[in-house]
Amino acid sequence: MxxxxxxxxxxGGCTLSWLGSEHGSLFRExxxxxxxLLWHPxxxxxxxxxARELIEQCADGRTEIDLLCIEGSLLRGPRGxxxxxxxxxxxxxxxxxxxxxxxRARHVVAVGxxxxxxxxxxxxxxxxxxxxxxxxxxxxGGLLGPDFRDRTGLPVINVAGCPPHxxxxxxxxxxxxxxxxxxxxxxxxxxxxxxxxxxxxxGCPRNExxxxxxSASRHSEQGCLMEQLGCKGTQAHADCNQRLWNxxxxxxxxxxxxxxxxxxxxxxxGHPFTTTPKVAGIPLGLPADMPKAWFxxxxxLSKSATPARxxxxxxSDHLLRAPSVKRTKR
Amino acid sequence: MSTRRIVGPFNRVEGDLEIALDIxxxxxxxxxxNSPLYRGFEQILQGKLPADALVLVPRICGICSVAQSSASxxxxxxxxxxxxxxxxxxxxxxxLATENLADHLTHFYxxxxxxxxxxxxxxxxxHAAIAERFRATAGSAPNQVLPARARFMQMMGxxxxxxxxxxxxxPGGSTRPLQSSEIFRLHRTLREFREFLExxxxxxxxxxxAVLASRAxxxxxxxxxxxxxxRAFLAVAADLDLWHLGRxxxxxxxxxxxxxxxxxxxxPGLWHGAAATLDIAAIREDITHAWYAAAGLxxxxxxxxTLPVAEKDGAYSWCKAPRLGGQVVExxxxxxxxxxxxxxxxxxIEGYGxxxxxxxxARLLELALVLPAMERWLAExxxxxxxxxxxxxxxxxxxxxxxxxxxGSLGHWIxxxxxxxxxxxxxxxxxxxxxxxxxxxxxxxxxxxxxGLSAGATEPLPAAIHHVVRSFDPCMVCTVH
Numbered sequence: 001m002x003x004x005x006x007x008x009x010x011x012g013g014c015t016l017s018w019l020g021s022e023h024g025s026l027f028r029e030x031x032x033x034x035x036x037l038l039w040h041p042x043x044x045x046x047x048x049x050x051a052r053e054l055i056e057q058c059a060d061g062r063t064e065i066d067l068l069c070i071e072g073s074l075l076r077g078p079r080g081x082x083x084x085x086x087x088x089x090x091x092x093x094x095x096x097x098x099x100x101x102x103x104r105a106r107h108v109v110a111v112g113x114x115x116x117x118x119x120x121x122x123x124x125x126x127x128x129x130x131x132x133x134x135x136x137x138x139x140x141g142g143l144l145g146p147d148f149r150d151r152t153g154l155p156v157i158n159v160a161g162c163p164p165h166x167x168x169x170x171x172x173x174x175x176x177x178x179x180x181x182x183x184x185x186x187x188x189x190x191x192x193x194x195x196x197x198x199x200x201x202x203g204c205p206r207n208e209x210x211x212x213x214x215s216a217s218r219h220s221e222q223g224c225l226m227e228q229l230g231c232k233g234t235q236a237h238a239d240c241n242q243r244l245w246n247x248x249x250x251x252x253x254x255x256x257x258x259x260x261x262x263x264x265x266x267x268x269x270g271h272p273f274t275t276t277p278k279v280a281g282i283p284l285g286l287p288a289d290m291p292k293a294w295f296x297x298x299x300x301l302s303k304s305a306t307p308a309r310x311x312x313x314x315x316s317d318h319l320l321r322a323p324s325v326k327r328t329k330r
Numbered sequence: 331m332s333t334r335r336i337v338g339p340f341n342r343v344e345g346d347l348e349i350a351l352d353i354x355x356x357x358x359x360x361x362x363x364n365s366p367l368y369r370g371f372e373q374i375l376q377g378k379l380p381a382d383a384l385v386l387v388p389r390i391c392g393i394c395s396v397a398q399s400s401a402s403x404x405x406x407x408x409x410x411x412x413x414x415x416x417x418x419x420x421x422x423x424x425x426l427a428t429e430n431l432a433d434h435l436t437h438f439y440x441x442x443x444x445x446x447x448x449x450x451x452x453x454x455x456x457h458a459a460i461a462e463r464f465r466a467t468a469g470s471a472p473n474q475v476l477p478a479r480a481r482f483m484q485m486m487g488x489x490x491x492x493x494x495x496x497x498x499x500x501p502g503g504s505t506r507p508l509q510s511s512e513i514f515r516l517h518r519t520l521r522e523f524r525e526f527l528e529x530x531x532x533x534x535x536x537x538x539x540a541v542l543a544s545r546a547x548x549x550x551x552x553x554x555x556x557x558x559x560x561r562a563f564l565a566v567a568a569d570l571d572l573w574h575l576g577r578x579x580x581x582x583x584x585x586x587x588x589x590x591x592x593x594x595x596x597x598p599g600l601w602h603g604a605a606a607t608l609d610i611a612a613i614r615e616d617i618t619h620a621w622y623a624a625a626g627l628x629x630x631x632x633x634x635x636t637l638p639v640a641e642k643d644g645a646y647s648w649c650k651a652p653r654l655g656g657q658v659v660e661x662x663x664x665x666x667x668x669x670x671x672x673x674x675x676x677x678x679i680e681g682y683g684x685x686x687x688x689x690x691x692a693r694l695l696e697l698a699l700v701l702p703a704m705e706r707w708l709a710e711x712x713x714x715x716x717x718x719x720x721x722x723x724x725x726x727x728x729x730x731x732x733x734x735x736x737x738g739s740l741g742h743w744i745x746x747x748x749x750x751x752x753x754x755x756x757x758x759x760x761x762x763x764x765x766x767x768x769x770x771x772x773x774x775x776x777x778x779x780x781x782g783l784s785a786g787a788t789e790p791l792p793a794a795i796h797h798v799v800r801s802f803d804p805c806m807v808c809t810v811h
Binding site: 007009011013014015017019021025026027028037041042043044046048049051052073075078079084086087089090120124126127162163218219222244245246247248249251252253254259272318 | 337338339342344345346348364366369373374375376377381382384386389391392440441447448465472474476477479480481483484486492493496497498500503507509515519638640648713714716717718791796807
């Protein structure tokens with residue numbers, strides 16, 4: 001299958017994340033999965049006139065596109081003209097190119113939260129009237145409309161994340177190339193379920209602190225980040241602590257909050273990103289599927305049962321107390 | 331009679347770029363650089379809590395993400411009147427250096443060198459070998475470099491959780507305390523990257539590169555056996571005379587970067603034939619030829635505004651035109667090393683001035699200069715000592731954060747009123763280098779560098795133009811933001 005990648009109103013970070021793939025060279029990885037990179041703005045040889053000619057061929061159907069990847073928000077402003085982003089080398093707005101090529105592509109993949117829902121570019125006053133391909137924040141619609149389906153009947157596939165993990169992108173493309181990605185493999189937001197059916201909480205190395213509600217109150221402390229520092233790992237859909245980032249990383253492993261960047265609307269949480277919103281001392285965002293009364297009861301119980309080791313280590317930036325050594329009884 | 335030719339999309343630059351060329355008698359009479367994407371981060375930031383800037387600003391740019399975080403953290407620290415503890419300072423240096431070095435590597439191997447593999451050069455004696463090595467996506471070099479780069483970026487997994495877009499870089503230090511075994515793993519990763527650079531990129535010890543002091547010395551070094559991709563580039567540069575291509579303003583600026591216990595690894599300054607004082611207060615942003623509503627005279631970024639307009643007479647870019655004391659300056663690795671006084675950098679601009687070759691060599695030189703500093707910073711980390719202090723929030727304050735990203739000088743200016751961001755202005759490296767004209771009609775640095783080059787009205791764009799454009803390592807998403 002061939003692949004055309006276009007960048008719209010984003011930062012290019014999805015591409016940079018993707019290039020960090022840790023399964024050898026990304027270019028060879030793609031070839032091995034049967035994907036031919038027709039054009040990508042950051043890595044392809046063809047530039048200016050050659051690139052324009054190639055993209056015009058994709059738009060008018062002379063070249064058939066199997067996989068269309070769009071990175072970055074779709075900028076509809078000012079006043080619906082799309083003038084905040086004109087594709088280089090002509091006066092035509094990027095949103096027109098995207099509409100035209102998406103209508104012909106076999107599959108359309110939104111790479112990252114910007115092209116999925118609007119993302120960071122839609123934050124604040126959303127000065128450019130940014131949206132996603134098939135979502136405008138949480139509402140279906142976006143640039144292509146709620147009824148958009150590709151030539152095989154699939155909606156836009158949202159590889160959401162800011163940025164997405166390199167494997168989320170490649171695994172999605174490989175599944176499409178091998179004919180192994182159907183509607184049943186997408187969640188209600190059109191995200192591939194292979195990563196979106198997990199919670200960021202799964203595999204968090206701070207789990208013992210979470211169990212005992214031994215919470216960090218300041219950055220660089222080792223405790224759980226949920227109660228004070230804004231972490232949404234218990235609600236966020238992604239496998240970040242199972243499929244690690246850049247070797248052995250993740251946001252939580254980096255000591256800062258999960259900001260739920262795979263979800264629509266994450267850019268406007270309605271509270272400071274790194275401060276947990278609370279009512280009467282109870283965090284507003286409870287863990288997924290957890291009844292509130294039970295959370296409160298368990299939190300009270302676990303706090304009273306917190307071992308001194310866990311309590312003290314939670315407020316330190318290094319280990320103060322090591323776990324005790326159990327001797328085998330003979 | 332000149333002919334207007336619009337060229338774009340320029341690829342293998344970060345983001346969107348289009349250039350209008352006025353061509354007369356087979357030469358570029360005038361170039362007009364257009365940054366065709368506006369996202370409005372300065373508008374998005376207005377009204378936000380100051381600390382939330384740390385989530386928003388890295389997402390200005392996927393390739394200079396940590397640089398944006400670092401400038402913001404410095405501006406917030408300045409506004410709060412705090413300085414991170416030693417571990418926080420060292421972690422900030424290591425994180426920024428990892429990104430800057432990875433960006434230099436990415437530029438050389440993925441963005442810049444593939445142009446020499448193009449069929450344009452099929453007749454040159456070096457073409458077959460260069461094409462095998464550097465052809466975009468297919469060459470042996472990109473396929474060798476991507477895994478090495480990914481391995482090096484594992485620094486980020488430990489230092490910053492992930493890359494791009496971390497929240498580990500805070501005004502008070504780092505959210506990520508490192509323990510001794512983690513420092514050991516970082517040390518091993520750095521040593522592996524050193525080995526890669528010494529065997530693949532340089533064919534020489536980093537220290538051997540770092541002490542090169544002149545162009546003659548560089549050429550003598552090239553003549554010695556050793557291999558490596560720098561030697562391959564130098565051979566091409568000599569054959570195509572890339573030392574006399576792409577001169578800009580020859581006024582070089584650097585904000586300085588990598589804080590040491592005293593001073594900075596690379597000190598700030600201005601160079602124009604000789605060292606001059608860098609007066610930050612003399613920066614103004616001119617919007618005469620940019621699609622923004624005029625707010626009187628050009629403004630200092632601390633008082634700047636960003637009000638996009640759909641149409642404006644004479645405007646041709648979303649990029650503002652920053653000027654230093656009314657002058658166009660060039661920024662980047664070459665400027666940084668010229669200002670810092672590296673003898674090779676100074677010698678490379680003697681005579682002709684800045685060039686495609688000098689800019690590229692300066693980037694590779696920085697790989698050799700900064701990696702040993704990273705090894706030293708890593709050794710200076712002290713587990714058990716503090717990593718981060720809390721920044722007290724002031725309701726009425728302002729701050730400035732000036733750093734050096736891979737591509738040059740990056741500044742953030744923040745004003746806080748009633749606890750919210752009242753104004754947030756950003757000038758990125760490529761805003762300087764790829765600026766449009768100003769009210770005096772002075773072209774920006776790239777516009778100057780392109781003027782006079784050969785080009786036809788209809789035939790394929792000469793490769794030399796690609797080299798000049800990419801020699802600045804432009805980051806267009808940062809440029810307008």
